[in-house]
Amino acid sequence: MECFFVNGTKYSKVKNWIKSEILCGTFESKQKIPSETELMERFNYSRHTIRLALGELVSEGWLYKEQGAGTYVSERTETEIKAPTTPNKRNIAIIVTYISDYIFPSIIRGAESVLSQEGYQVSLFSTNNDHENERKILETIIAQRFDGVIVEPTKSAISNPNIIYYLQLEALKIPYVMINAAYDELEPVSVLLDDVKGGYIQANHLIGLGHRNIIGFFKTDDLQGLKRMKGYLKAMRENGVPINPKHIVTYSTGEKMSKPIKGLETIIKKSSEVPTGIVCYNDELALKLIDVLRQNNLRVPEDLSIIGFDDSFFADISEVKLTTVRHPKNELGEMAATKIIQLVEGKSNQKAVGTMDESFHFEPTIVHRNSIKEMTKNLQLPLSYSN
Known part of the structure:
Protein backbone atom coordinates (compact mmCIF):
# COMPACT_ATOMS: atom_id res chain seq x y z
CA MET A 1 0.00 0.00 0.00
CA GLU A 80 -2.49 9.70 -19.65
CA ILE A 81 0.22 8.62 -17.25
CA LYS A 82 -0.37 5.18 -15.88
CA ALA A 83 -0.24 4.63 -12.14
CA PRO A 84 2.71 2.69 -10.77
CA THR A 85 1.27 -0.79 -10.84
CA THR A 86 1.95 -4.37 -10.17
CA PRO A 87 1.25 -6.33 -13.39
CA ASN A 88 -2.35 -7.58 -13.66
CA LYS A 89 -3.41 -5.66 -10.52
CA ARG A 90 -6.10 -3.02 -10.51
CA ASN A 91 -5.48 0.13 -8.52
CA ILE A 92 -7.80 1.69 -5.97
CA ALA A 93 -7.16 5.08 -4.38
CA ILE A 94 -8.35 5.65 -0.81
CA ILE A 95 -8.69 9.35 0.07
CA VAL A 96 -9.33 10.24 3.72
CA THR A 97 -9.13 13.51 5.59
CA TYR A 98 -6.48 12.05 7.92
CA ILE A 99 -4.42 8.88 7.74
CA SER A 100 -2.95 8.17 11.17
CA ASP A 101 -5.38 10.09 13.40
CA TYR A 102 -8.33 8.94 15.44
CA ILE A 103 -10.65 6.34 13.80
CA PHE A 104 -9.13 6.51 10.32
CA PRO A 105 -6.51 3.74 10.67
CA SER A 106 -9.30 1.27 11.49
CA ILE A 107 -11.37 2.37 8.47
CA ILE A 108 -8.32 2.09 6.21
CA ARG A 109 -7.40 -1.35 7.57
CA GLY A 110 -10.92 -2.60 6.94
CA ALA A 111 -10.91 -1.40 3.32
CA GLU A 112 -7.33 -2.48 2.60
CA SER A 113 -7.89 -6.00 3.92
CA VAL A 114 -10.78 -6.63 1.51
CA LEU A 115 -9.06 -4.99 -1.47
CA SER A 116 -5.78 -6.84 -0.95
CA GLN A 117 -7.58 -10.16 -0.59
CA GLU A 118 -9.25 -9.55 -3.95
CA GLY A 119 -5.92 -8.72 -5.62
CA TYR A 120 -6.21 -4.93 -5.77
CA GLN A 121 -3.32 -2.54 -5.22
CA VAL A 122 -4.13 0.29 -2.79
CA SER A 123 -2.74 3.83 -2.81
CA LEU A 124 -3.56 5.98 0.22
CA PHE A 125 -3.97 9.77 0.15
CA SER A 126 -4.66 12.33 2.90
CA THR A 127 -6.31 15.72 2.28
CA ASN A 128 -5.79 16.97 5.84
CA ASN A 129 -9.40 18.18 5.43
CA ASP A 130 -8.25 20.85 2.97
CA HIS A 131 -9.89 21.53 -0.41
CA GLU A 132 -6.64 22.48 -2.13
CA ASN A 133 -5.09 19.18 -1.10
CA GLU A 134 -8.20 17.35 -2.29
CA ARG A 135 -7.90 19.02 -5.69
CA LYS A 136 -4.26 17.99 -6.12
CA ILE A 137 -5.04 14.41 -5.16
CA LEU A 138 -7.97 14.20 -7.58
CA GLU A 139 -5.74 15.54 -10.35
CA THR A 140 -3.24 12.77 -9.64
CA ILE A 141 -5.93 10.11 -9.65
CA ILE A 142 -7.38 11.35 -12.93
CA ALA A 143 -3.97 11.67 -14.58
CA GLN A 144 -2.90 8.20 -13.48
CA ARG A 145 -6.26 6.64 -14.31
CA PHE A 146 -6.90 4.67 -11.16
CA ASP A 147 -9.54 1.98 -11.52
CA GLY A 148 -11.65 3.23 -8.62
CA VAL A 149 -11.71 5.59 -5.65
CA ILE A 150 -12.92 5.39 -2.05
CA VAL A 151 -13.12 8.96 -0.77
CA GLU A 152 -14.09 10.76 2.40
CA PRO A 153 -15.35 14.21 1.37
CA THR A 154 -13.36 17.23 2.54
CA LYS A 155 -15.30 19.73 4.68
CA SER A 156 -18.47 18.12 3.40
CA ALA A 157 -20.81 20.78 4.81
CA ILE A 158 -19.18 23.54 2.77
CA SER A 159 -19.67 24.19 -0.94
CA ASN A 160 -16.88 22.25 -2.63
CA PRO A 161 -14.80 23.89 -5.38
CA ASN A 162 -13.69 20.45 -6.60
CA ILE A 163 -17.02 19.03 -7.75
CA ILE A 164 -15.87 19.32 -11.38
CA TYR A 165 -13.14 16.74 -10.68
CA TYR A 166 -15.71 14.20 -9.49
CA LEU A 167 -17.67 14.85 -12.68
CA GLN A 168 -14.45 14.23 -14.58
CA LEU A 169 -14.11 10.88 -12.79
CA GLU A 170 -17.61 10.01 -13.96
CA ALA A 171 -16.82 11.11 -17.52
CA LEU A 172 -13.76 8.84 -17.50
CA LYS A 173 -15.86 6.01 -16.02
CA ILE A 174 -13.73 5.85 -12.88
CA PRO A 175 -16.20 4.79 -10.16
CA TYR A 176 -16.02 6.24 -6.67
CA VAL A 177 -17.61 5.48 -3.31
CA MET A 178 -17.93 8.12 -0.58
CA ILE A 179 -17.57 7.27 3.11
CA ASN A 180 -18.67 9.01 6.33
CA ALA A 181 -20.37 11.77 4.32
CA ALA A 182 -21.40 12.48 0.72
CA TYR A 183 -21.69 15.48 -1.56
CA ASP A 184 -25.47 15.57 -2.05
CA GLU A 185 -25.31 17.25 -5.45
CA LEU A 186 -23.44 14.24 -6.85
CA GLU A 187 -25.76 11.58 -5.37
CA PRO A 188 -22.87 9.13 -5.11
CA VAL A 189 -22.78 5.56 -3.94
CA SER A 190 -21.90 5.99 -0.28
CA VAL A 191 -21.26 4.05 2.91
CA LEU A 192 -22.38 6.02 5.95
CA LEU A 193 -23.34 5.87 9.59
CA ASP A 194 -26.78 7.34 10.34
CA ASP A 195 -25.41 10.43 12.06
CA VAL A 196 -28.80 12.02 12.66
CA LYS A 197 -29.89 8.98 14.62
CA GLY A 198 -26.51 8.95 16.36
CA GLY A 199 -26.98 12.50 17.64
CA TYR A 200 -30.55 11.65 18.57
CA ILE A 201 -29.69 8.65 20.71
CA GLN A 202 -26.88 10.60 22.40
CA ALA A 203 -29.27 13.28 23.65
CA ASN A 204 -32.15 10.86 24.19
CA HIS A 205 -29.99 8.69 26.44
CA LEU A 206 -29.14 11.65 28.68
CA ILE A 207 -32.74 12.84 28.74
CA GLY A 208 -33.91 9.35 29.67
CA LEU A 209 -31.65 9.46 32.71
CA GLY A 210 -33.18 12.73 33.90
CA HIS A 211 -30.94 15.35 32.32
CA ARG A 212 -32.63 18.50 31.09
CA ASN A 213 -29.85 21.10 30.88
CA ILE A 214 -27.66 19.56 28.18
CA ILE A 215 -24.83 21.25 26.25
CA GLY A 216 -24.13 20.20 22.67
CA PHE A 217 -20.76 20.53 20.89
CA PHE A 218 -20.78 20.09 17.11
CA LYS A 219 -18.22 20.48 14.33
CA THR A 220 -20.11 22.14 11.51
CA ASP A 221 -17.85 22.23 8.46
CA ASP A 222 -18.44 18.47 8.07
CA LEU A 223 -21.88 17.00 7.41
CA GLN A 224 -21.43 14.49 10.23
CA GLY A 225 -21.47 17.34 12.76
CA LEU A 226 -24.50 19.04 11.23
CA LYS A 227 -26.43 15.78 11.20
CA ARG A 228 -25.49 14.94 14.78
CA MET A 229 -26.67 18.40 15.82
CA LYS A 230 -29.93 17.78 13.96
CA GLY A 231 -30.41 14.56 15.92
CA TYR A 232 -29.63 16.34 19.20
CA LEU A 233 -32.22 19.04 18.48
CA LYS A 234 -34.78 16.44 17.40
CA ALA A 235 -34.43 14.54 20.68
CA MET A 236 -34.70 17.71 22.76
CA ARG A 237 -37.84 18.85 20.95
CA GLU A 238 -39.58 15.46 20.99
CA ASN A 239 -39.02 15.20 24.74
CA GLY A 240 -40.17 18.77 25.41
CA VAL A 241 -36.77 19.78 26.78
CA PRO A 242 -36.04 23.54 26.48
CA ILE A 243 -33.18 24.35 24.11
CA ASN A 244 -30.80 27.05 25.30
CA PRO A 245 -29.07 28.54 22.21
CA LYS A 246 -26.10 29.52 24.40
CA HIS A 247 -25.59 25.86 25.23
CA ILE A 248 -24.97 24.83 21.62
CA VAL A 249 -21.30 25.31 20.73
CA THR A 250 -20.32 24.97 17.05
CA TYR A 251 -16.82 25.05 15.64
CA SER A 252 -14.84 24.42 12.46
CA THR A 253 -11.86 22.16 11.82
CA GLY A 254 -9.45 25.03 12.42
CA GLU A 255 -11.11 25.89 15.74
CA LYS A 256 -11.33 22.41 17.24
CA MET A 257 -8.39 22.93 19.62
CA SER A 258 -9.70 26.19 21.09
CA LYS A 259 -13.36 27.14 20.60
CA PRO A 260 -15.02 24.16 22.34
CA ILE A 261 -12.73 24.57 25.36
CA LYS A 262 -13.43 28.29 25.64
CA GLY A 263 -17.13 27.62 25.11
CA LEU A 264 -17.32 25.11 27.96
CA GLU A 265 -15.32 27.34 30.31
CA THR A 266 -17.69 30.22 29.60
CA ILE A 267 -20.80 28.11 30.22
CA ILE A 268 -19.69 26.57 33.51
CA LYS A 269 -18.38 29.88 34.88
CA LYS A 270 -21.13 32.23 33.76
CA SER A 271 -24.32 30.19 33.57
CA SER A 272 -26.80 30.73 36.37
CA GLU A 273 -27.66 27.05 36.15
CA VAL A 274 -24.73 24.69 35.57
CA PRO A 275 -25.61 22.03 32.97
CA THR A 276 -25.75 18.37 33.99
CA GLY A 277 -25.01 16.75 30.63
CA ILE A 278 -22.75 17.19 27.61
CA VAL A 279 -23.22 15.76 24.10
CA CYS A 280 -19.94 15.68 22.16
CA TYR A 281 -19.28 15.59 18.42
CA ASN A 282 -16.70 12.85 19.01
CA ASP A 283 -14.65 11.06 21.66
CA GLU A 284 -11.54 13.11 20.98
CA LEU A 285 -13.43 16.25 21.97
CA ALA A 286 -15.01 14.52 24.97
CA LEU A 287 -11.58 13.84 26.48
CA LYS A 288 -10.53 17.47 26.01
CA LEU A 289 -13.71 18.63 27.75
CA ILE A 290 -13.22 16.18 30.62
CA ASP A 291 -9.83 17.84 31.21
CA VAL A 292 -11.52 21.26 31.27
CA LEU A 293 -14.04 20.03 33.82
CA ARG A 294 -11.28 18.54 35.97
CA GLN A 295 -9.38 21.84 35.90
CA ASN A 296 -12.54 23.55 37.15
CA ASN A 297 -13.00 21.03 39.98
CA LEU A 298 -15.97 19.32 38.34
CA ARG A 299 -16.16 15.53 38.30
CA VAL A 300 -17.46 13.16 35.64
CA PRO A 301 -20.08 11.79 36.11
CA GLU A 302 -20.76 13.03 39.65
CA ASP A 303 -21.11 16.71 38.64
CA LEU A 304 -21.50 16.46 34.88
CA SER A 305 -22.34 13.54 32.60
CA ILE A 306 -20.75 13.33 29.16
CA ILE A 307 -21.37 11.18 26.09
CA GLY A 308 -19.01 10.83 23.14
CA PHE A 309 -19.30 9.57 19.59
CA ASP A 310 -17.33 6.95 17.58
CA ASP A 311 -16.30 4.46 20.30
CA SER A 312 -12.66 5.23 19.46
CA PHE A 313 -9.65 4.16 21.48
CA PHE A 314 -10.05 7.48 23.35
CA ALA A 315 -13.22 6.13 24.96
CA ASP A 316 -11.27 3.59 26.99
CA ILE A 317 -7.95 5.34 27.78
CA SER A 318 -9.25 7.97 30.19
CA GLU A 319 -9.64 7.27 33.88
CA VAL A 320 -13.32 7.99 33.17
CA LYS A 321 -14.45 5.29 30.75
CA LEU A 322 -16.56 7.05 28.15
CA THR A 323 -20.13 6.19 27.23
CA THR A 324 -20.27 6.75 23.48
CA VAL A 325 -21.99 5.95 20.19
CA ARG A 326 -20.35 3.14 18.26
CA HIS A 327 -18.90 3.91 14.82
CA PRO A 328 -18.51 0.74 12.67
CA LYS A 329 -14.95 1.62 11.68
CA ASN A 330 -13.62 -1.65 10.29
CA GLU A 331 -17.01 -2.71 8.91
CA LEU A 332 -17.45 0.63 7.16
CA GLY A 333 -14.07 0.25 5.46
CA GLU A 334 -14.86 -3.32 4.46
CA MET A 335 -18.26 -2.33 3.04
CA ALA A 336 -16.75 0.57 1.08
CA ALA A 337 -14.18 -1.81 -0.41
CA THR A 338 -16.91 -4.28 -1.35
CA LYS A 339 -18.91 -1.52 -3.03
CA ILE A 340 -15.98 -0.19 -5.08
CA ILE A 341 -15.06 -3.71 -6.22
CA GLN A 342 -18.65 -4.23 -7.37
CA LEU A 343 -18.53 -0.97 -9.32
CA VAL A 344 -15.14 -1.66 -10.87
CA GLU A 345 -16.11 -5.17 -11.89
CA GLY A 346 -19.47 -4.09 -13.25
CA LYS A 347 -21.54 -5.95 -10.68
CA SER A 348 -23.23 -2.71 -9.64
CA ASN A 349 -24.13 0.53 -11.39
CA GLN A 350 -22.97 4.11 -11.02
CA LYS A 351 -24.91 6.30 -13.39
CA ALA A 352 -23.38 9.32 -15.11
CA VAL A 353 -24.74 11.54 -12.34
CA GLY A 354 -24.34 8.98 -9.57
CA THR A 355 -26.93 6.95 -7.71
CA MET A 356 -27.80 6.41 -4.09
CA ASP A 357 -29.46 3.05 -4.89
CA GLU A 358 -26.36 1.05 -4.00
CA SER A 359 -25.54 2.99 -0.81
CA PHE A 360 -25.38 1.49 2.66
CA HIS A 361 -26.23 3.00 6.05
CA PHE A 362 -25.04 1.58 9.36
CA GLU A 363 -27.25 1.90 12.44
CA PRO A 364 -25.64 3.58 15.47
CA THR A 365 -25.82 2.07 18.96
CA ILE A 366 -24.70 3.25 22.38
CA VAL A 367 -21.72 1.65 24.13
CA HIS A 368 -22.41 1.98 27.86
CA ARG A 369 -19.54 2.78 30.20
CA ASN A 370 -19.47 5.04 33.25
CA SER A 371 -19.34 8.69 32.17
CA ILE A 372 -23.08 9.25 32.71
CA LYS A 373 -24.99 9.57 35.97
CA GLU A 374 -28.70 8.88 36.30
CA MET A 375 -30.64 11.89 37.60
CA THR A 376 -34.27 10.66 37.63
CA LYS A 377 -35.90 7.32 36.93
CA ASN A 378 -38.90 6.27 34.85
CA LEU A 379 -39.07 9.18 32.42
CA GLN A 380 -41.37 8.86 29.40
CA LEU A 381 -39.32 8.90 26.19
CA PRO A 382 -40.39 8.59 22.57
CA LEU A 383 -40.97 4.93 21.81
CA SER A 384 -38.66 4.92 18.81
CA TYR A 385 -36.56 7.09 16.60
CA SER A 386 -38.21 8.11 13.31
CA ASN A 387 -36.70 9.87 10.32
Missing part, protein backbone atom coordinates in the same frame (compact mmCIF):
# COMPACT_ATOMS: atom_id res chain seq x y z
CA GLU A 2 1.39 3.38 -1.03
CA CYS A 3 0.79 6.59 0.94
CA PHE A 4 0.85 10.06 -0.61
CA PHE A 5 0.92 13.52 0.94
CA VAL A 6 0.67 16.79 -0.95
CA ASN A 7 2.78 19.90 -0.69
CA GLY A 8 3.49 22.80 -2.99
CA THR A 9 6.47 24.86 -4.20
CA LYS A 10 5.98 27.88 -6.43
CA TYR A 11 6.65 26.04 -9.66
CA SER A 12 4.44 23.10 -8.58
CA LYS A 13 1.56 25.53 -8.07
CA VAL A 14 1.96 26.66 -11.66
CA LYS A 15 2.14 23.04 -12.82
CA ASN A 16 -0.96 22.07 -10.86
CA TRP A 17 -2.93 25.02 -12.19
CA ILE A 18 -2.11 24.16 -15.80
CA LYS A 19 -2.87 20.47 -15.24
CA SER A 20 -6.14 21.45 -13.58
CA GLU A 21 -7.14 23.56 -16.58
CA ILE A 22 -6.33 20.65 -18.90
CA LEU A 23 -8.17 18.05 -16.83
CA CYS A 24 -11.24 20.26 -16.55
CA GLY A 25 -11.27 20.95 -20.28
CA THR A 26 -10.49 24.68 -20.10
CA PHE A 27 -7.30 24.02 -22.07
CA GLU A 28 -8.12 21.56 -24.85
CA SER A 29 -5.82 19.33 -26.90
CA LYS A 30 -3.61 21.32 -29.32
CA GLN A 31 -4.72 24.61 -27.72
CA LYS A 32 -2.05 27.22 -27.03
CA ILE A 33 -1.67 28.04 -23.34
CA PRO A 34 -0.83 31.50 -21.92
CA SER A 35 2.65 32.76 -22.66
CA GLU A 36 5.49 32.84 -20.13
CA THR A 37 4.92 36.59 -19.68
CA GLU A 38 1.20 36.11 -19.06
CA LEU A 39 1.90 33.36 -16.54
CA MET A 40 4.48 35.55 -14.79
CA GLU A 41 1.86 38.27 -14.42
CA ARG A 42 -0.83 35.84 -13.27
CA PHE A 43 1.24 34.24 -10.51
CA ASN A 44 3.69 37.07 -9.81
CA TYR A 45 6.54 34.55 -10.14
CA SER A 46 9.89 34.85 -11.93
CA ARG A 47 10.46 33.68 -15.50
CA HIS A 48 12.77 30.98 -14.16
CA THR A 49 9.93 29.53 -12.01
CA ILE A 50 7.48 29.58 -14.95
CA ARG A 51 9.99 27.93 -17.29
CA LEU A 52 10.74 25.23 -14.73
CA ALA A 53 7.03 24.40 -14.44
CA LEU A 54 6.51 24.36 -18.21
CA GLY A 55 9.64 22.30 -18.76
CA GLU A 56 8.44 19.59 -16.39
CA LEU A 57 4.98 19.52 -18.00
CA VAL A 58 6.60 19.12 -21.41
CA SER A 59 8.85 16.30 -20.17
CA GLU A 60 5.85 14.59 -18.54
CA GLY A 61 3.84 14.75 -21.76
CA TRP A 62 1.21 17.28 -20.76
CA LEU A 63 2.48 20.02 -23.10
CA TYR A 64 4.60 20.40 -26.23
CA LYS A 65 6.46 23.40 -27.67
CA GLU A 66 6.49 24.72 -31.22
CA GLN A 67 9.58 26.78 -32.01
CA GLY A 68 8.65 30.46 -32.27
CA ALA A 69 4.93 29.77 -31.80
CA GLY A 70 4.45 28.92 -28.12
CA THR A 71 3.42 26.05 -25.85
CA TYR A 72 0.44 23.79 -26.57
CA VAL A 73 -1.61 21.11 -24.85
CA SER A 74 -0.67 17.58 -25.90
CA GLU A 75 -3.19 15.08 -27.20
CA ARG A 76 -5.00 13.42 -24.27
CA THR A 77 -3.48 10.03 -25.01
CA GLU A 78 -0.04 11.56 -24.42
CA THR A 79 -1.01 12.89 -21.00
